[in-house]
Amino acid sequence: MGVEKNIVTDTIFELFQKQDDGPKYRVLSAALRQGISEGRLPPETRLPPVRELAWRLEMTPGTVARAYTLLTDEALLVAEVGRGTFVAGQGEPRPPLYITLQKDGAPDGGEMVSLFTARLPDLGQVRLIQEGFQRVAARPDRALLDYPSAAAFAPARQAVVSWLGGVPLGPLHHEDVVLSHGAQSGISLVMQAVLRGRRPVIMVEELAYPGFRRAAELLRAEIVAVPMDEEGIVPEALAEVARRHEGQLLCTSPQLHNPTAIVTPPERRRAIAEVARKGGFDILEDDSTFLGDTHSGTYREMLPDQSWYVSSISKTLTPALRIGFAIAPHRRRTALRRVAENGFFGLARPLADLTEDLLTRPETREVVRAVQAQNAAYVRATVNALGGFDLGWDEDSPFVWLRLPAGWRAASFCMAAEAQGVQVRPAEDFAPRNAFAPHAVRIGMNGLVAMSDFEAALARLRALLDNPPEQILV
Template identity: 75%
Template sequence: MDVDKNIVTDTIFELFAAEAAGPKYRALAAALRAGIGSGQLPPATRLPPVRDLGWRLGMTPGTVARAYTLLTDEGLLVAEVGRGTFVQGPAGPRPPLLVGAAPEEAAGDGMVSLFTARLPDLGQVALIRSGFARLAERPAPELLDYPSGRAFAPARQVVLDWLREVPLGPVDHEDVVLSHGAQNGISLVMQAVLRGRRPVVLVEDLCYPGFRRAAELLRAELVAVPMDAQGLIPGALADLARRHEAQLLCTSPELHNPTALVTPPERRREIAEVARACGLHVLEDDSTSLGDPRTESYRAMLPDLGWFVSSISKTLTPGLRVGFTIAPQARRGDLRRVAEYGFFGLALPLAELLGDLLARPETREIVRAVRARNGQYVRATVNALGGHDLSWDEQAPFVWLRLPAGWRAAAFCLAAEAQGVQVRAAEEFALRDTFAPHAVRLGMNTRVPMPEFEAALGRLRRLLDDPPGQILV
């Protein structure tokens, strides 16, 4: 509900003042309960952040978070990570979900955001600046004219050289389309593949939210495929693909987002056989892994059905918004047509900057340094939280934490934020009508100094070691 936040805060202050003495968190919970019952806090009202309300009421943020958690467990409030805490009820207008670094922008002093991975500057800023300087010296016509298709050939060839360790199968630079990051690449593949009024896209039962957003823009129906410890379950995939006449599978087998699971070669081959038998296109998103590939890509296994998407966002910078999408050779015309019809292709100066960066030997040195720094933070996380149910990989810019009994993901996120740490709940990686486990993802924010990062992990560990008394199932 679009109500001035000061009015909501003042209303809660008055309700709290009317409550009898007792533990502050119970008094605040009683005040909120009374306001919801009386209609003073109607459905869809957004409550103040725990820090703001704590300051107004003269209590710690942890006390406010405890009251919010109590009413969330009762079903009176709902916590939406990245949006806030709302009075439960018919869905009213919500502010847009802030993706990526936005929660950090809203964070106050002392807040450590593990909401998403953040890269350190290990030389790439200077490299990008020098690349822009070289770009500024290009002949004037190249900065004035529409580019031709041939103009992108050098940058596409550099991309293939950059990906030379990835087993992509037979590939030519004309199979490559430069995109505005991997998210744009995912949308391009869906536009090239999907047909009909209500096409079906299959995804992992926990998956990168960008798959969902891209499918929703194209009015596609999403169906979740169950997973086990090795990734997608082939039998379930075959059943759902046939039952729903699915056209596309979106998957992250090299390093699954959010669980850091790696699908082994034998399971990949089983999945490829299912896709071949069902005529199912497979989009492999490889934009998350920081390391070298561990097995063949689906594009190599499925020459007519395999699509590959990656970017420089996790290895160099997300700021340039540059990615690359590789089509099966028989479908490269479809992919290039979608890009040209949609946005005329990447701006040529940006493509030339990408080619300049990826062709420089110092860029690979920087990527190796980024990987090494990320590995240090992953190891620190495992050392601090390894006594709990943690999934991790040193090539992953995040770890996956299954919460102990007593914690729900939304409640844990609130409690963590009250302790000055932002984490991402499992609900953000599940489809809206599917079950989300009690788990959170912790991004490796390698821009935070290690002592501060370790201190934040210590605060999380104390929460994990002392869950709420009520057992939540």
Template identity: 50%
Template sequence: MDTIWSPDAVDGAKPKYKAVVTMIRDQIAAGGLKIGEKLPPVRELAWQLKITPGTVARAYTVLTDSGVLQAEVGRGTFVADPKEVLEDNTPSVPLNLIEIDSVRHNSAGAGQTMNFFSPHLPNGGQAELIRHLLGEIAQDPPSGVMHYPSRRTATAAREAMVHWLKGSPIGRIDESDIVLSHGGQNAILLVFQTILRGRRPTIFVEELAYPGFRRAAELVRADVVAVPCDSDGIVPEALAEAAERHPEAQLICTSPEVHSPTCGFTPMERRHALVEVARRADLQILEDDCYRMGQAVGEGYRLLAPERGWYVTSLSKSITPALRIGCAIGPRGMSAALHRSAEHGFFGLATPMIDLTAALLAHPQLPQIMERSREGVEKYVKIAVNALGRFDLRWRKDVPFLWLLLPQGWRASAFCQAAEKQGIQIRAAEEFAGRDAQSPHAVRIAINGAVSLSRFEQAMACLRDLLDSPPEQISV
């Protein structure tokens, strides 16, 4: 263990005790210090770091008070078990779903509207963990609170993001490739600002697509052209035709792993075909991976086309949307330009959010918490499938929304209005299409973990009853 204690880590630091605190936190996050491992005695560590014993003692005290370390009389100082710290200092987190106060979160108390517009995850313990980490950071923020954020202060957060993305098939990444953003929407805008050139650039999107693509395009004065899709995603021949009609187009935006709103997936054969079209037309490819909760099934475009593949994701659909933390990753050679877009736009994330990102994404409890949240989503999906499965329903057990193609007699707008009269808010297909496009008569139903399972079941039964009684009777 002696090799991890380098005097260079505290040399020149002011105050030095904070440098020791950061060193120990980083070693725990990186696995250099394990849970239950004993730290060197104060005087021994002071000698190794060439600082005073009082400085080390102060660092140990800060970390012990915040629960990172645990001091035992007569035995020494040890790395604390985060699970025990949470159990000692925060409300216990049951393994089943936690229903959040419905009035405070504008969701689903009795007699209130149930909002199924956007996904809200069940609490698998992330709320308690985030509160605990925020309290810890407030006591001793590693990045400080009196200066601008910088690439250097965000290094630990970017490394934690790399750790969190481990296993994602997006090509080799290191911390310098990560550009932190205020959620996925901000990440999309950063990519647009980095790529698009000219007075009136053009981008391609799927004919039904995440509305944020169009909103970001408006901000950079870009024209949006929708490309026809089938059940596997964008049709390569249609993309090639669109590229011929719009030679000024520079970018295609797509969601191959989890398509919103249809729950679709783009298989590898189709992805390879789209890459070939993009290369011939010299199109950049932006992959929006914000809705995936489990392991990726296919290889990402940054791996398939490393010279033109861009990737964005966020914590919103896997941990919580409240933090507004996401990232953008560009092709090799474009990291500097992407960093400039962020720094010129907002300098970087606030330093407390940088510290929270570093602590949260590297926390040993996070994978288990995310799994509990995924299991919670699956419970909601099963309820919806049981109620609506005899209709044309598209779903996946680890995707926090469902896509319902309405039976004859129902128009999407009329169905949404009828549902809202029953206290149920859902999105019509037209909200995912261009203003002048013809959209299918379909709706997206998002999972809202703030709604109890029993209330959610009642809502799905209500939708089923509406589907059985369309206002427009089709005569034969």
């Protein structure tokens, strides 16, 4: 078996050397395709482990994992948990992971490509998680017998502080951090720590992440929308809404607004922070969708006694683990901790230990960079296909915002797109009930879709935009 493994590695190395220049993951994937098509890598051949091949080819493990994932999406390779990655056999091909729905009339036999939300490819994080669980399972038995405790979770919280080291959050101590079940749980925890009275008011952008509304409804809070412009929340409008409705909390995503991909500039953020300071209300900043490095000042840095910060690993590593974190103002961290302890005691100890493990490993940073690079490539493909229309985008955003041309309504466009085998999300999903919603849709970057299929889906959307049916013209 060892000789066979060496032969496979040598074959891949030889094929890799013969390819044209380009991004290393594409060069490697081209070499593997050639080896498979020529029979030099026959069906059922086990490929070298990611780390081993990365060392031989002098590249990062994330690059090798990205090439493997690309060919797995094309059904040329098969990844089997606990066994490795193999050249696919000659049996019946497996359906791609991104196929979510069968619908009569859709192209290619009814397969539906979902761009309804962002999806992450496996660029090495599955292996990291599996190995992390193995390391956690080997820890002392006592860790599996005690209730969660603040002292026991200190290493995980410190790992979060280090993970967020590049984010300008102002002075940050690990005791300011509460681990949550994803960012949505973190949002609910902050609301419970802040809100008071029988019918508190929460302010959100006039188009906002639906999770704000859902969390508010659970707490019987009232939602009030704040007008926006091309830079985000309008400070003067915020001051008026807060005064008129006695708003207690503003929920916002200034680093990357969901769904429009607006990035609020620093000057506007400072003006909003000043409105909050004078109005005496708190700010909850949700930073869970931006994939890049957050350099601009956060509200917690600008307004340290009134601002809360929430994020997660769902968009950069995986949403499956539901690992998030809520960060309180230093003087109010006890209130946030009590909410979590009184609500669910804390995360399961193995999950907290896995958080510590993942966030402290250098390989995790490599995987995140690979995810960022692939997402940027999909955004560029979207801009290339739809850039002639009114498109809001950022290379570090997992979605783009398409303002529809005259003649289209969001609901009609979504129905027409679905008939063509593509799912997108209408603006109505982000607007308050009974409020006006613009004629726009959000398009998610689905990393489980092979680039060729993703571009084909965009081409179908482009054809619809160019040729609206007569019956839906206004």
